Amino acid sequence: EAGVAQSPRYKIIEKRQSVAFWCNPISGHATLYWYQQILGQGPKLLIQFQNNGVVDDSQLPKDRFSAERLKGVDSTLKIQPAKLEDSAVYLCASRPGTTGVGEKLFFGSGTQLSVL
Amino acid sequence: AQKITQTQPGMFVQEKEAVTLDCTYDTSDQSYGLFWYKQPSSGEMIFLIYQGSYDEQNATEGRYSLNFQKARKSANLVISASQLGDSAMYFCAMTELRGNTGKLIFGQGTTLQVKP
Numbered sequence: 001e002a003g004v005a006q007s008p009r010y011k012i013i014e015k016r017q018s019v020a021f022w023c024n025p026i027s028g029h030a031t032l033y034w035y036q037q038i039l040g041q042g043p044k045l046l047i048q049f050q051n052n053g054v055v056d057d058s059q060l061p062k063d064r065f066s067a068e069r070l071k072g073v074d075s076t077l078k079i080q081p082a083k084l085e086d087s088a089v090y091l092c093a094s095r096p097g098t099t100g101v102g103e104k105l106f107f108g109s110g111t112q113l114s115v116l
Numbered sequence: 117a118q119k120i121t122q123t124q125p126g127m128f129v130q131e132k133e134a135v136t137l138d139c140t141y142d143t144s145d146q147s148y149g150l151f152w153y154k155q156p157s158s159g160e161m162i163f164l165i166y167q168g169s170y171d172e173q174n175a176t177e178g179r180y181s182l183n184f185q186k187a188r189k190s191a192n193l194v195i196s197a198s199q200l201g202d203s204a205m206y207f208c209a210m211t212e213l214r215g216n217t218g219k220l221i222f223g224q225g226t227t228l229q230v231k232p
Contacts (some may be wrong), residue, residue, distance in 0.1 A: 031218055042120075042207050042222030043161070055217060089159060095218050100150045100166050102211075103218055107161035 002026065004108035005063065006092050012114045018080035021111045024092030025074070031055075033070055034077050035091040035103065050097065078096055082115045089113070118143045120208050120223035129198045136183070137193040137226045139208035145169075147213040150191040151220065152182065153203040164206075168178050168189060169215070198230045 004022040013019050025032050031050050036042035048056040051072035058071065061066070064083070069075040089112050092107055093105040119142040129135035141150065152164040159168055166229045167175045167182045183192040191210075205227050209220040 013219075016221055020139040022202075035199070040224075042209075042224050044222070045219055046218065056219060082217055091159075091161065093161070102213065104151065104166060105218065105220060106163075107153075107207065109158060109160045110160070 002094055004056035004094055006090075006108035006111055008111055009109065010112045010114075012106075012116065014083055014116050015084055016081040017063070019082055019113060020076055020078045021090050021092075021110060021113075023075045023091065023092030025092070026094070026106055029071070030097035031095050032075050033093040034067055034075070034112065035093065037089040037110070039088070046077070047077050079113075082113075084115050087115045088112055090094055118145070118148075118210055118212065118221045120210055120221055120224050121130065122208055122223035124226045125224075127226055128132070129195075129202075129228065129230055131199055131200060131230055131232050134194060134218045135225055135228065137195070137206050137208075137228065139191045139193065139223060141189050141191060141208075141210050143189075143212070145212045145214060149211045150182070150184070150211055151211070152191075152193045152211045153207045153209060153222075154202075155207060155225070159202070161207070165193070195228075200230050200232060203228060203230045 034046045037043040049069040067077045089110040091110045092108045095103045148169045150167045152161045165225045181194045200217045
């Protein structure tokens with residue numbers, strides 16, 4: 001079974017530039033999450049999708065971050081304009097969302113963003 | 117609000133010995149789930165073990181066991197017979213089961229180094 005795919009693996013940009021990350025979840029997984037992991041910290045949820053609808057975006061800095069999940073499959077997270085404090089690893093995760101409570105999340109390898 | 121606390125930033129263990137990684141949590145929910153994930157240097161989050169709040173027995177998965185003490189709100193991970201490949205960052209996480217969003221709240225993590 002193919003895992004959660006993310007690209008690019010690494011990205012270096014200058015502040016005030018824009019950047020986009022892509023995620024393709026495991027086939028059939030209804031729920032998709034974007035997490036931000038700053039160096040030395042645990043991941044923090046940015047946004048959660050159920051199919052192509054947003055379930056929770058309370059922690060997403062909406063003045064600069066946006067995300068979409070068209071057709072309920074792959075998803076794109078965008079930052080515009082980027083700030084120095086956005087330097088982090090952006091993790092995408094998915095889960096079936098259909099097999100009941102206590103489902104584990106499957107994570108991709110992440111995109112490491114450096115804002116200079 | 118839910119909160120996970122991991123008080124050990126770094127741990128060392130000798131190969132083949134057992135090690136316990138501490139995790140305490142705070143929640144007002146009666147129904148919740150607790151997870152442990154491993155994050156090697158490659159960056160991907162790997163699921164290790166799950167414990168539901170209503171599970172009467174401690175969870176075990178191979179060399180991993182979860183020491184669940186509900187009254188003390190602790191969910192420590194025990195790794196038996198440590199291997200060099202166990203060197204990684206370990207995260208404790210929890211989810212509320214009510215609503216079944218699957219959203220995980222993570223702790224700060226513990227870095228484990230296994231010495232030969």
